[in-house]
Amino acid sequence: xxxxxxxxxxxxxxxxxxxxxxxxxxxxxxxxxxxxxxxxxxxxxxxxxxxxxxxxxxxxxxxxxxxxxxxxxxxxxxxxxxxxxxxxxxxxxxxxxxxxxxxxxxxxxxxxxxxxxxxxxxxxxxxxxxxxxxxxxxxxxxxxxxxxxxxxxxxxxxxxxxxxxxxxxxxxxxxxxxxxxxxxxxxxxxxxxxxxxxxxxxxx
Numbered sequence: 318x319x320x321x322x323x324x325x326x327x328x329x330x331x332x333x334x335x336x337x338x339x340x341x342x343x344x345x346x347x348x349x350x351x352x353x354x355x356x357x358x359x360x361x362x363x364x365x366x367x368x369x370x371x372x373x374x375x376x377x378x379x380x381x382x383x384x385x386x387x388x389x390x391x392x393x394x395x396x397x398x399x400x401x402x403x404x405x406x407x408x409x410x411x412x413x414x415x416x417x418x419x420x421x422x423x424x425x426x427x428x429x430x431x432x433x434x435x436x437x438x439x440x441x442x443x444x445x446x447x448x449x450x451x452x453x454x455x456x457x458x459x460x461x462x463x464x465x466x467x468x469x470x471x472x473x474x475x476x477x478x479x480x481x482x483x484x485x486x487x488x489x490x491x492x493x494x495x496x497x498x499x500x501x502x503x504x505x506x507x508x509x510x511x512x513x514x515x516x517x518x519x520x521x
Contacts, residue, residue, distance in 0.1 A: 323465060330380045342369055378423045383400045384457070388460075449502035452502050456496050463488050
């Protein structure tokens, strides 16, 4: 099925990055332990695990954008160019100071580990923002599955007609469900993080 192709592509890209990050993190942890002539502290290993999960989710979100753009563009090279344009636009917005978690995908910084409560102070924002963008990534994956070309190359209009047929067979329900959850999570991001005087920003 088409959803399996999209999921397989996203999963393979994300697992490759996750495995690389986990290997590097464990190597650094083991090296630090050997230099200190002891076993690394569990808190350090926990920090490695959080770092791998954090970066992997960010990469999954960007991979979903890449797959959707490539599907819309209808070709690999056109998809690469569209993704390059997206990354340039993303960097430009960040450079101009537009850093809202509502539209700055995969830009959440790695939380700092503290001696008082570990990552405790960062968990609410980390979970809310990653939840929002992961739901958006699932929405983009559903949209890519609806537009995914099968067989000979089709024009965008023909793929839209094909997508309407696929949406009627259940793909549209999955897309609507993911978008609805994304909207609820985005409302939480806005009220808890972005909106001055609300949620965690009552002092702004």
